[in-house]
Amino acid sequence: MKKVCITTLGCRVNQYESVSIAETLQEHGFLVTKDEEDCDYYLLNTCSVTGESQRQSRQLARRYASRGKVAVIGCASQNQKEDFLSIPGVFYVGGCSGKQKVAEAIISDAGGDFVTSMEGVPYEHMEVQGKSDLFSTCRAYIKIQDGCSGKCTYCIIPTLRGKTRSRDSGEIFAEASRLVKAGYREIVLTGIETSAYNKRPLGELITALGELQSEGLLRVRLGSLSIGSLTPAFLKAVGEAPNFMPHLHLSLQSGSTRILRLMRRPYTAESAMEKILQLKEALPHVQLSADFITGFPTETEEDYLETEAFVRNAGMMHVHAFPYSEREGTPAATMEGAVPKEIRKERCARLNAVSAEQKKEIMNTFTGKTVKVLTEKIKNGVAVGHTEEFMECTFPAVNAAVGQVSEITVCGNRDGKLTGNERN
DSSP states (O other), rough: OOEEEEEEEHHHHHHHHHHHHHHHHHHOOOOEESSSOOOOOEEEEEOOOOOHHHHHHHHHHHHTTTTTTTEEHHHHHHOHHHHHTTSSSSEEEEOOOOOOHHHHHHHHHHHEEEEOOOTTOOOOOOOOOSOOOSSSSSSEEEEEEEEOOOOOTTTOOOHOOSEEEEEOOOHHHHHHHHHHHHTTOEEEEEEEGGGGGSOOHHHHHHHHGGGGGGTTTEEEEEEOEGGGGGOOOHHHHHHHHHOSSEEEEEEEESSSSHHHHHTTOOSSHHHHHHHHHHHHHTTOOEEEEEEEEESSSTOOHHHHHHHHHHHHTTTTTTEEEEOOOOTTSSGGGSOOOOHHHHHHHHHHHHHHHHHHHHHHHHTTTTTTTTEEEEEEEETTEEEEEEEETOOOEEEEEESSSTTTTTEEEEEETTTEEEEEEEOO
């Protein structure tokens, strides 16, 4: 039996696509694994959102090429295919379209250069049957959208992924139903720009998935959302959906209106905060996480402090902060006023420290409370899972089982995780 190692970098869309490809390979008799040892093929699904992710993609391709035949797909190879075609041992290079072709190439052992233009590409049909536990046994991602038509000055992804295009809502519902029957209890709807899904209002999609609660779909979540998605209709829908979880991840990028305008984001810090307050009114127990960039061109210490204040005032549970990275071909890459890289990193570290402090404070408020935890794994008698608010929680597994929701009394928190015990 031929063995294929699949490594996925970057976003949840990549993870979904990797699972779909893995299932195709399994159907053709391949053993698919994340273990790098003694494999015949290595499939690398790459990322290029930052210069570091592009570098990491190249580094992994070189490492795998010393062990077996390598196939590369995704944003990094779409961006700079020559970097991968020049590596001895890389037999297949694809980009961000026709990703399922890589499975055919591995099955037939026939490679080549399959990177094509993303201009006008349609939505690529991919699906997941729930037959592979390569990434999770109880949480599944469903890709609902691809591409981005945004004009953010710092972002290369619209160039690499093409313009926004969406999946038929009937397909999404059918896939969700299929995954629930396969034993999945939580589904995350994801896309390159999830907020741009346009086959029907996003809130209606959440409402429809609420119908699957009786079949075992206990939890529904959304991937990263634009602040503009938080319309009254959307807030009403998620507030009424029986299985929508009280956690949202927002793509914010800065808490400074001046910087947001330079980024060409379609909101101000003030309008974003107003939307967050409306969200908290509709979902009183919601917890928030968000993406932020530090050190964007011309960002001053005052601009940074506005972002820090925004994080505090919004009560963010978690912040995914990263220093600004120039991406060739984007308007921001040639802007004057570049912030020194050491200052970008220093501000990123400060914002992450604020985030950690705030997360600790929020977690402290849960001590003594009862939370519902979906167990994702059990090792050495200790269960690990997430609460409805997407806080990681560990507890001694007495009656818990993977894929089961347990009521846990929170005793405290340690290393960014809640700790507790099963209720009697």
